[in-house]
Amino acid sequence: MDKPTYHPAQIKGWGVDADPKNDPTYPMKQRNDGEHEGYSWERPRQQTSDIEILQSNERPNLTAVFGTSTPPAGLSGMLRRFAFKYSESSYGHWLPLVLADRVGVVEGIVDDLRRGHIPNIPEELGWKAEWKHNRKQLVTRVLIGAVFTYAALAYLRGGKDD
DSSP: OOOOOOOGGGSTTTTTTSSGGGSTTTTTSOOOSGGGSOOOSOOOOOOOOSSOOOOOTTOSSOOSSOOOSSOOOHHHHHHHHHHTTSOTTSHHHHHHHHHHHHHHHHHHHHHHHHTTOOOOHHHHTTHHHHHHHOHHHHHHHHHHHHHHHHHHHHHHHTTOOO
């Protein structure tokens, strides 16, 4: 079966940006077609790294700027290293990163407790603002969490009566 061929002008909306007077930035933007020349500027010196940087397997080189405040560590770091073995277009990349974020929260709480700091979890979760602006949903979420916690504890207890 032959594919139908279309001329771009037959496509609805084609060429809407061809007229500079139809451009929302006209006449403020001084057009010189510099956008089409590519990179004509000298690239700044690459940021140096003395810690592990996780990078996409789809990029051959390191990005120009990257964060160094929290290098991958612990179980969350292991999950992140695992995730970066997969393409950014796959669940194998994103799901472990989401899980690593959740594990990182628990690791942070454990680290706080180890250093003698008791975290104010309701404050850090924004419950004060939630209580003020969205009380019904907060109460619903807390009740659902309590029911699930009770059910999990009852299941783990195994129905043993002492």
